Amino acid sequence: MVCKENSLAYNVGDQLEIQIKKIVPNGLGMGFAEKLTVFVPLAVRGDTVAVEIRQITGRTAFASILKVLEPAPTxxxxxxEYFGSCGGCDFQQMEYDEQLAAxxxxxxxxxxxIGHIKLEEGIEVLASKERTGYRLRTxxxxxxxxxxxGFFRRQSHEVIDIERCPVLTDDMNRSLSEIRTELDRYADSVEVTHIEAAAVSDRRSFYAETLFEPVDELITEAAGERFAFNARSFFQANIAMLDSLVDTVVAGESGKRAVDFYCGAGLFSVPLARRFETVIGIESNSDSVGFAKRNRELAGLENLELFEGRVRExxxxxxxQPADLVLVDPPRNGVKKNVLGKIAGLCRERFVYVSCNPxxxxxDIxxxxTKGFEIETIRGLDLFPQTHHVETVVKLRRVT
Structure with missing residues (x-):
């Protein structure tokens, strides 16, 4: 172990002993050496670990665990069996309550x-109803x-051959087996191929540019509604938390007009149309819009208007027209500042922001x-057990 009491010239390859003080964004454990902040993947708050520096910039280093010297109680x-090598999960080393706390x-x-937002109280993260076997698409x-x-190895594009993934549903693991039986067709592939896959109740849907089979429609239920989607269109992955997510977003909401930006296949637009006289869903992905129309039909709704195009358009x-409720559920990169300003200007009363990227x-919050809103509630939902990812729903109301 390298001792640095008399030298601050840290280098890649140096080995240190640190205690993990907290888990920070991207799921990294944070610890400290003398005048050095160290970020470590696959750690647990309270661990004492021997680490090796892999990258260093100024007084910040990224390191990997060589040995857990004293494990945290959690x-x-x-x-x-693939944990640590597979790039998918990074929280399996934590007890579940500790995952939620992290x-x-x-x-x-x-x-x-980032937001310089003062919180009056701590944030609750709603536990997933299933901690494994929850993922219906990947x-x-x-x-x-x-x-x-299978999946990529951590921090690489090398494919790890996976026999079974514990976070996938049984239907999805059977899909993995089906793809494996067809693997010979890719034997001459020069580059790695990816396949979008989804499965519900023994029905499978696959999509890849190298496949010519039709992409089957799947149907699942959420919040008392039926929703169609396929592997090519976006749909929330945690089948066990769909009800909780929809309820968190739409519960208590009602009025004359609601606008749902980045509406996808209509997971929120459809239940909102049961509560508002008119709902408009805006989505740029044509596959998702097609399924939003299909889901409007399944619900028998006539008050849900769908606009295919970018928000700017x-x-x-x-x-x-102004709306009583505005909902946004944007991609991970959030909403561009000028676009968010236009969306905010449309909102008369209530604003709901759904995000998978804190x-x-x-x-954006x-x-x-600064646009005349104040926060009413903030709630996390664990849609991604065994990983650092988390869904957050923030409800705001206009005060000026």
Whole structure:
């Protein structure tokens, strides 16, 4: 172990002993050496670990664990044989309550550090009803040269051959087996191929540019509604938390007009149309819009209007009217500042922001607070057990 009491010239390859003080955004453990902040993946708050520096910039280093010298009380055994090598899960080493606490801490850290938002109380993260076997969709990677199908190795594009993934549903693991039986067709592939896959109740849907089979429609239920989607369109992955997510977003909401930006296949637009006289859903992805129309039909709704196009294009319309409720569920990179300003200007009363990225969420909520809104509630939902990812729903109301 390298001792640095008399020298501050840290280098890549140096070995240190540190204690993990907290888990920070991207799921990294944070610890300290003399005048050095060290970030470590696959750690647990309270661990004492021997680490090796892999990257260093100024007084910040990224390191990997060589040995857990003293495990935290909340460290546990991973449920997957590929954990640590596979790039998918990074929280399996934590007891589940500790995962939830870490995710709450990540949300709070982003809101305070990025958004400069003062929180009156701690944030609750709603536990997933299933901690494994919850994921109904994923992206598999195939390397025909190595006859491998599975996921990328951590921090690489090497495909790890996976027999079974514990976070996937049984239907999805059967999909993995089906792809494996077809692996010979990729034996001459020069590059790695990826396949979007989804499965519900023994029905499968696959999509890849190298496949010519039809992409089957799948149907699942959420919040008393039926929703169609397929592997090519976006849909929330945690089948066990769909009801909780929809309820968190739409409960208590009603009025004359609601607008749902980035509406996808209509997971929120459909239940909102049961509560509002008119709902408009805006989505740029044509596959998702197609399924939103299909889901409107399944629900028998006539008060849900769908606009296919970018948000900027929607604001070029001449018939835009203010809305009682505005909902946004944007991609991970959030909403561009000028677009968010236009969306905020459309909202008369209530604003709901749904996000899978606490960093861009904090940035955008800070902007909304300058547009005459105040925060009513913040709630996390664990849609991604065994990983550092977390969904957050922030409800705001207009005060000026």
């Amino acid at each position: 460290r546990t055994d991973a449920v997957c 995710k709450a801490g990540i949300i709070e850290d982003c809101l305070k550090r 992206q598999f990677h195939i390397d025909g040269r190595e006859h491998a199908v 929607y604001f070029k319309r001449s018939d835009i 960093s861009t969420l904090a940035r 800070a902007i909304l607070l």
